[in-house]
Amino acid sequence: MLIKDAAIASGLPAKTIRYYESLGLIESRRASNGYRQYSSKDIERMQFLARSRTLGFSLDECRSLLDLYDDPTRASASVNALARQHLDELNDKIRELTAMKQTLIHLVSQCPGDESSDCAILESLAHGQTSE
Numbered sequence: 001m002l003i004k005d006a007a008i009a010s011g012l013p014a015k016t017i018r019y020y021e022s023l024g025l026i027e028s029r030r031a032s033n034g035y036r037q038y039s040s041k042d043i044e045r046m047q048f049l050a051r052s053r054t055l056g057f058s059l060d061e062c063r064s065l066l067d068l069y070d071d072p073t074r075a076s077a078s079v080n081a082l083a084r085q086h087l088d089e090l091n092d093k094i095r096e097l098t099a100m101k102q103t104l105i106h107l108v109s110q111c112p113g114d115e116s117s118d119c120a121i122l123e124s125l126a127h128g129q130t131s132e
Helices: 003-010 014-022 040-054 059-070 076-110 120-126
Strands: none
Touching: 003 014, 003 040, 014 040, 040 059, 059 076, 076 120
């Protein structure tokens, strides 16, 4: 399968496939004409990466997940630990985003949003007072 067909089958853009290949996350074989060729196993790995990235796993985490996936002697505890660590990081980000949202809600409520030049948002940003 050529890269354009692999892109369609995997749902990844060809540019992303080449990028993942440059990182060693996937491999291709070269035909005699130099074109990249991919197997159904390669497509499976691409889909694995796409799904992992959709869940927010970093490229390093994806590499670890692929290593675990490829290891028939893996312990599910290793996979679970990696996923739990990622979940903890997501929860931290959610808390940070929630705090940012609350601050922004407060700032927006303090700005009249009319034709006057008074703006609590700009004042808070200028003076470093972005918390409630």
